[in-house]
Amino acid sequence: MTQTAQQTTGHVNTARGLLHRDHRWLGREVEDTASGRRGVLRAIAPDGDKPRPVAWLQPTGGGTEWTTDPGSLANPAPLTPDTHQGGGAVSGTHGRPSEMQTSVTVLYDPDGSLTRDLPLDREPVMLLALAVIALPTTGDTLPPKDCEQIARLMAGHARLVAAEVRALCAQLPRLSPLRPLTETVLGEARRRLSVEPRPTLASAQNRARVVRILYERLDRLQGLPPS
Numbered sequence: 001m002t003q004t005a006q007q008t009t010g011h012v013n014t015a016r017g018l019l020h021r022d023h024r025w026l027g028r029e030v031e032d033t034a035s036g037r038r039g040v041l042r043a044i045a046p047d048g049d050k051p052r053p054v055a056w057l058q059p060t061g062g063g064t065e066w067t068t069d070p071g072s073l074a075n076p077a078p079l080t081p082d083t084h085q086g087g088g089a090v091s092g093t094h095g096r097p098s099e100m101q102t103s104v105t106v107l108y109d110p111d112g113s114l115t116r117d118l119p120l121d122r123e124p125v126m127l128l129a130l131a132v133i134a135l136p137t138t139g140d141t142l143p144p145k146d147c148e149q150i151a152r153l154m155a156g157h158a159r160l161v162a163a164e165v166r167a168l169c170a171q172l173p174r175l176s177p178l179r180p181l182t183e184t185v186l187g188e189a190r191r192r193l194s195v196e197p198r199p200t201l202a203s204a205q206n207r208a209r210v211v212r213i214l215y216e217r218l219d220r221l222q223g224l225p226p227s
Contacts, residue, residue, distance in 0.1 A: 021045065021053050023070070029060055029077040032068045044070055125157050126215065129208035135201060144199035151197035154207035161214040162189050168221040178221065185217045 021044040030041050032055075039057035047054050047067050054067040132150055135141045142150075169182045189210050197203050 023055075025073060025076045028079070030057070030073045031075040032057060032066075032072055033074050034068050034072040035066070037066070039066070041073065041076075121157075122215065125153070125211065129154060129211045132201075132204050132208045133212070135205070137201060137205075141201055142204070147201050147204045148197055148199035150204040151199075151207050154204065154211050155193050155197055158189060158193055158207060158210045158214055161211060161218060162186060162193075165214055165218050165221065168218070172221075182217055182221065185213060189214055 023041065023044045025041050026043070028041060029038055031038050037057075037059075039059050041055060042058050042065065043056040044053045045056060046052065053070065055070045055073055056065055056067055058065045128150065132154075165182065166186055169179060169186065172179045172182070192206060192210050197207065
């Protein structure tokens with residue numbers, strides 16, 4: 001990577017992608033009864049770190065998306081040759097339906113240059129890390145694009161936590177029994193994070209484990225009285 005921070009854009013299938021839910025009206029114009037507006041249902045997915053999925057709609061013809069409760073959706077437009085039951089938009093000019101895709105932008109900031117002064121967003125990242133670690137290693141658990149994006153997210157967050165751990169380690173007495181283990185954890189994290197994330201579940205799980213062990217070390221060091 002030649003840049004300190006860059007954006008990696010991938011496509012996540014709205015029916016099967018990470019944290020996305022299927023809906024019979026995906027790709028169709030529907031009414032949002034909460035606002036009285038109509039728009040194309042783009043996805044059913046969480047908004048930020050809120051666990052409950054919401055409906056993402058976009059004005060017909062383009063415009064700014066908005067969200068609403070899925071229960072507020074009503075009055076879908078009739079199916080036409082340009083739509084596909086279960087969520088699909090026309091591919092090119094051939095009138096053949098294909099799976100609707102949504103662009104997802106993941107901030108790849110390997111050195112934490114953009115976020116080092118922000119508080120760690122621990123809870124949602126740890127929930128995702130533990131969920132990824134618990135996934136079975138056999139079968140098509142997650143699409144490759146999702147795996148790579150999770151791996152990049154975990155790698156960036158791990159570097160932020162490692163910086164916190166490194167700062168606390170520097171404050172330890174020179175002969176503290178905690179220093180050798182902390183330095184070992186930091187060295188192992190540095191070694192794993194030096195490898196470019198790959199679009200595999202193993203890569204995502206590897207970096208999720210780094211996040212977990214760094215937080216365990218951070219908790220241990222933060223529980224110490226000031227030296």
